[in-house]
Amino acid sequence: MGRTDQVGMHVAATTVQVYAAFTDRAALECWLPPDGMTGRVTEFDPRPGGRYRMILTLTDPAATHGKSSADRDIVEGVFVEVVDGVRIVQDVMFPSGDPDYAGTMRITWAVEPAEGGSFVTVVAENVPSGIAAADHRTGITASLRNLAEYVAGRGDQPGP
Template structure:
């Protein structure tokens, strides 16, 4: 059955800094992988119609085997829509032989000003059946916490 998962967080950083972290590959590899994972891009082209291939590697796959290999998930994604300063929409496919992970999930990341900070909302439509709602909620919350830590860092003093 198609499922939609959502999550949001208000981040104490300017909207333009938060949005920039949604489309910068170096920033994404820093904050997007949930706790216990690291990530790297094989390719990355942030424009409508552009795509990326992201390899997420588990630090310890003994509790959660990867979808693509024993210790990794591979994500093939296409940018469906990018509205600078507002929204990034991606069509996401997991590389896996397991039919429970088949199908295209649409991930929408929206940013809106919220007082002195930025509200970031994630909407995942058509989540594959193999991804439990509990695990997905934890992963999205972890990514949002990582994003907050990444963009809320105080600038270093210049000497």
């Protein structure tokens, strides 16, 4: 069994706004890529059994390397559980020739009401050994920060 990484953050938006950003393809492309990456969702069916695929491209491949190729991380997954307004559970993997990135990681995105907005928690279980713990938590934190900025920029709109 692999490592578990968990990060949480307060977001100044309603749970409805946050959950809408979880379940909108265009929104994910805006907020999910961590610092130093851009994202493109090529498959997205947010229902139990539905598939998910995102291509994350490094903006500076000389600074680091991708898991799937020199400049990319490809994330493929299946939605395991979708609880409207509460949580999304995905089983994801990184197609890679490097065995250190092999295996299926379970990621749970959860949102709950909190004073002044919502609290978002991300739990990644069975994290592949090739993903350094500090780097992973930094990446998740960057995504959550992007999410907070994205939903704050939406004003009082209910979703993306």
